[in-house]
Amino acid sequence: MPARGDVPNTIKLLSELERSWSMFTATWKAVDLFAGMHIWQEQDRSETSSSGASTSEPLNGMFLSTASAGLVAFIAATIGGGGVVVAVLLSVLVVFGTVWTMTGVRARRDVPCFKVLKPIDGTPSEVFLYLMNINNYAVWDASIERASVIHTIDDHSDIIHVVYRPVWIWPFWVTPRDVCLLRYWRRTEDGSYVICVQSTVHPECPPTHSVVRAKCNGGGFIIAPRNQVTAQPDELTSMVTHVVHLDPSGWEGQLLKRFNMVYAFLRPQVLALCGLQEVMEARKYVCPNISEEFATATAHAEEMVASMSGNPHGDNANDANGGGSANASPLKELPTSVPRAMWAEPDSGAMLVRGPDYLTDRRKVPSAPPAFRLVGVDLFQSNKAIEHIAGRPDNIIQQELKRHDAEGTEMPFTFVINFVVPGSPRLNLVLYYQTPHASVLQDGSPFAELMNDFLDGTDEFRNERFKLIPCIVEGSFIVRQAVGSTPAIIGKKLRQPYFRGRQYFELDVDIASSAVANRVVGLVTGYTKKLVIDMGFLVEGQRADELPERLFAQRSLIRLDCPLGNSPSPPQKPHSYDKKDYGYGYGKKDHGYDKKDYGCSYGYGYDKDHGYGKKDYGYGYGYGDKDYGYGHGGYGKGYDKGYDSYGHGYSKYDSYGYGY
Known part of the structure; x- marks a missing residue:
């Protein structure tokens, strides 16, 4: 393999070699027509000067x-x-x-080269990114059994291993083939993308006895944009050229060449663009969440049975996992700070998870629709790292709990994921997911059992099981290379505290706890306005009774504007915890809290709760007839020199206040 420093010269040599490839130099003739798509075959040089007769x-x-x-x-x-x-x-x-x-x-003679052209829905960059994702190969190409990346050379080249399915050619099945390919790609000045593949050798990809090692003589894809002169504003399509130049090898390959049956063998590969077109076109349509509709129908049935039996609330007791009552309210989006246009839920079928027999066949399958639905995204700045965001009195979760209590309904169980991003200022990206109905956690499925084990388990168990699947759908090569697309158990690398409250569970990801993650996120933060980032979350199944896996949540951030977040919920000031930002002792004016409920000089928290972070902040109470306020868990210095009618206890140390 070439050294990393030699890669630019290697790519240059490969580009020069392309000039002799049939992919770029051949003369073509049409040999077949399928669903309106012409299949072209390389014309032999001896045929170029002769007639068809x-x-x-x-x-x-x-x-x-x-x-x-x-x-x-x-x-x-x-x-x-x-x-x-x-x-x-x-x-x-x-x-x-x-x-x-x-x-x-x-x-x-050499095996002929075959080519197809087909317009594909999506911009060249979208199609390119989908084709480059090795996990998608078996989704759109029916001829491929499995594919994997063996070695990443640099930002523009890698080594991949592809195993093809056996092909039926009367009167026998042709043995499966595999190839070890050098794959490299580039973007041309006109906006086109070129992906080239050719056979190579690699010590981590030796031939095996169960399949025959075929030889690729140079093929790949050319993804061209529409002509700007004739393109319509709403037409986002690309012309994709797929070139297949594969020698089957082996004794079967010799027979196929002798009897002119190579095309019959390669036909499934040649027609793979039809599958790509279907997959890309399907992304334009809404994916119906059948599981959610079924859960809702089940809930209605339970209500009818409960009402007929004289038990209007059912037999299930409420619990912190969202064990619901019959009066649980339907899902609706929360009034969070990030605009709706900047977040969405991607297609779950594009993410592969462990299948039911993964422990034996190591095969991954598309995930079922997520059990939790994304209902809101918050992004805001602060001067200190904020954890347990859902427990803050001004957080949307606490506000929703109060609203549901007032309406006599129950808030759906909410899973909160809080990414604590270091920097100046610090950022908090908060994702809110809710269950459409409690039955998704109570139906006895492998997902429900594993999810309950996660919610009720120890932190060690959670750290070993919480898995993240990243995918940069649209972005630069640098960012895509830095982030990657490999699933990761982030609890093994990052500090990941957990918090549980009434009808919610919060998982915080402390990016600052890893220097590597800090650098990667710092790189991504500078490109967020140009990125489309998909991310899936699941609990890893490690035993047979925990499979197949299923995403419990996912999200897509679309060109997120990081500076937009200044405060989690206006009209309050930014939650910086800086003593210069808050006047201590006059809760009614500075903090807007009800004078009857709060008399603490710091202005945070309920009168019994002492707010959040009681170990970090002392609250000097102005209640009672004692001449000083003490800080719960803090220093509690700063004597009161009098009380007003509301019991707010003015401090003579106004610039410092209590508890510091």
């Missing part, structure tokens, strides 16, 4: 020659007194020998 002469001559030889052999054997059986056997041998001799020229 003359090209059929060798075939006619072979037919006449073999028929004549067989007839002569049959007559000779009959006259010689050998009998009919001997005559037939001799004729067959003569015909076979004649065909084998006359097809020897074709067997010595």
Whole structure:
């Protein structure tokens, strides 16, 4: 393998080599038509100067020659007194020998190259990113059994291993083939993308006995944008050219070449663009969440049964996992700070998870729709790292709990993921997910059992199981290379505290706890306005009874504007916890809290709760007739010099306040 420092020269040499590839230099002729798509075959140089009639002469001559030889052999054997059986056997041998001799020229020729062109929905960058994701190969290409990346060389090249399915060609199945490919790509000045593949060798990808190692003589994809002159504003399509130049190899490959059956073998690969078109076009449509509709129907049925039995609230008790009552309210989006246009839920089928037999066959399958739905995204700045965001009195979760209490309903169980991003200022990206109904956690499925184990388990168990699947859908090569697309158990690398409250569970991801993650996120933060980032969350199944896996949540951030977040919920000031930002002791004016409920000089928290972070901040209470306020968990210094009618306890140390 070339050294990393030699990669630019290697890519330059490969680009020079492309000039001799049939992919770029061949003359083509149409050989088939499928669903309105022409299939083109490389035209042999000897055919370029001849007519179509003359090209059929060798075939006619072979037919006449073999028929004549067989007839002569049959007559000779009959006259010689050998009998009919001997005559037939001799004729067959003569015909076979004649065909084998006359097809020897074709067997010595190179395997022809095949090409198809098809318009695909999506911009060139979208199509390119989808094609580059190795996990998508088996989704859109029916000829591929599995594919994997063996070695990443640099930002523009890697080594991949592809295993093809067996092909039926009457009267037998052709043994499966595999290839070890050098894949490299580039973007041209006109906005096109070129992906090239050719066979190579790699110590981590040796040939095996179960499949035949085929040889790729140079193929790939060319993804071209529309002509800007003729393109319509709403037409986001790309012209994709797929070139297949694969030698089947082996004794079966020799037979395929002799009898002109190579195209029949390669046809599933050639028609793979039809699958790509279907996948890309399907992304334009809404994916119906059948599981959610089924859960809602089940809930209505439970309500009817409960009402008929005289138990209007059902038999299930409420719990912190969202064990719901019959009056649980339907899901609706929360009034969070990030605009709706900047977040969405991607197609879950594009993310592969462990299948039901993964422990034996190591096969991954598309995930079922997520059990939790994304209902809101918050992004805001602060001067200190904020954890347990859902427990803050001003957070949307606490506000929703109060609203549901006032309406006599129950807030759906909410899973909160809080990414604490270091920097100046610090950022908090908060994702809110809710269950459409409690049944998704109570239906006895492997997902429900594993999810309950996660919610009720220890932090060690959670750290070993919480898995993140990243995917940069749209962005630069640098960011895509830095982030990657490999699933990760982030609890093994980052500090990941957990918090549980009434009808919610919060998981915080402390990016600052890892220097590597800090650098990667710092790189991504500078490109967020140009990125489309998909991310899936799941609990890893490690036992047979925990499979298949299922995403419990996912999200797509679309060109997120990081500076937009200044405060989690206006009209309050930014939650910086800076003593200069808050006046201590006059809660009604500075903090807007009800004078009857709060008398603490710091202005945070309920009168019994002492707010959040009681170990970090002391609250000097102005209640009672004692002449000083003490800080719960803090220093509690700063004597009161009097009380007003509201009991707010003015501090003579106004610039410092209590608890510091």
